[in-house]
Amino acid sequence: MQANRTTALRLMLALVIGLAGGAWPAAAPLRAASDPLPPLAIQFTLDRPLDAAAAPFVMAAVGGLFSAEGLSVGTNIATGSADAIARVAGGASDFALVDINALIRFRDTPGAAPVKAVFVLFNQAPYAIIARKSRGIRGLSDIQGKTLGVAEGDLSIRLWPAVARQNGIQLGSVKQNSISAAVREPMLSAGQVEAVTGFSYLSAINLRDRGVPADDLAVLRFADYGCEAYGFAVIVSPRLAAAKPDAVKGFVRAVIGGTNLTLKDPARATTEVVSRMDGGSAELEQERLRAIIRDNILTGEVRRNGIGGVDPARFERSVDQLAEDFKFQKRPHVTDIFDESFLPPRDDRLIN
Template structure:
């Protein structure tokens, strides 16, 4: 009888062990769901996270400052944030690091309307820019302004909630909005094609690292395997998005019904362009190049007036990355 009970117990243990092994993992997005986030929903839907033993929760945030705060305080295990804001936060005492990249070319950008266009950095003087306080570009603004000779005292920042940026520009409540280049389709929907002007920061001497995946010292120290598995599963999601963008949007719409899949499909396509680089083709999706990261750190140290200088080695690590190749097509 004892042997029989032990055998039954063993079988039950085998049956329940996969579920029991599921480890909660909270990921703080930097925004409400947009095309830039499709890969994480794909990874969730296709079981990449669950296959890795992770029960992943995706949570919205109100910009990089917000997602950094969540990760640093332990409210999230990892998150999305602009690298420049991460660097600046380290000078103020956070215990986070960049553990993987998303866009290999910066999407930082200023949108304006065609009837009141902002085509050069100096055009921003005398204008108002809408963005929430935690927005990455608002955080990095001092560096961009100094690098381009902009008199910041002549620029007015207006607090605008993330979801209200588009309306604020379309309704002319602000002269410009700080938002990623990938957002162009979202702005053209209410304003019309050809009526939105972009001023990409990369075209104005500011192609530093931008959107990244971050983790706290606590996560890296206490849960290194979970972090490594999370990154691998996430980049497999990106691999699938690149291989079949249309299928990715079907999944995204299924998981987040309120999205406009046509609009976010165009939004996502612009993000994928920022990832089609030789660096990713050679080293895998999400790779961090030390030279570019250290150059980004130098820019922030030079222009952002940090309370102390940040060391490049304190900003990032590649030890949790598993090489996930770009798709063949």
């Protein structure tokens, strides 16, 4: 009898402990093994207003590639790469598309969060000098003795010292005029400056929209004059990378798929982008996308090695070039900035 009472007391005690700990199986509905998990909510930041450069991400969403990876992706717009990086570093955003050279500079600031890039979209940076041939500039050497408009926060000018040195141009021979980004193209169009720095796929096409004839524009791409820099890259929150690496891999796979969809059907990609823009021009964005694919995404390096990665030796040379304008407290190396562990194998990154 005593044994029975002892057994009963033990059973009652186990029941009380189970309820207190939330372990009682009837306390919550069971999820069937076959039921899909709810999608993981992700915040993705673009460093500038939507245009054709974001086509791979738009196509990944339209094609259901994010949802196929179990991700629900919301997009927000930053005021530039520095702002986008700060959002990811502070945890307000999970991913962002930023200029990788801005990330390199950010990582050199004291106490910077260990944010890294996990996918490179622009294998070549879009940095360029855009000039008027009618003002006597047809090649890079013609820039000597001319006035160069440089917009506030412009990233191209950071690589200009290295490009100038490589091409025998004395920096002092080129007068720099600091201007607002809002008046960059109007000033060149009006002849108030003879050239401007900027992105080849932005300023050059914007100028044509302002009535400057295409055959009067000299687009001097830094990549054609020895600049080794990579361009836009996807960065990830260190918190998400550590806690949910599979989600990071899934996001990267979806972006690769979206890039392939963009390359296969640029016209549709343009339509999808323009439909999400406020007053976008299909003609301009299609021209912009063609330039991006040709000059920045589908390079010889990408055709050989697949999209998304970096060549370590080239990356180190690009940091050396950046150092001609920026004094590093501690010079970074490729593994400080880029984490290749989230990329699929090379064969899965080759452009079809």
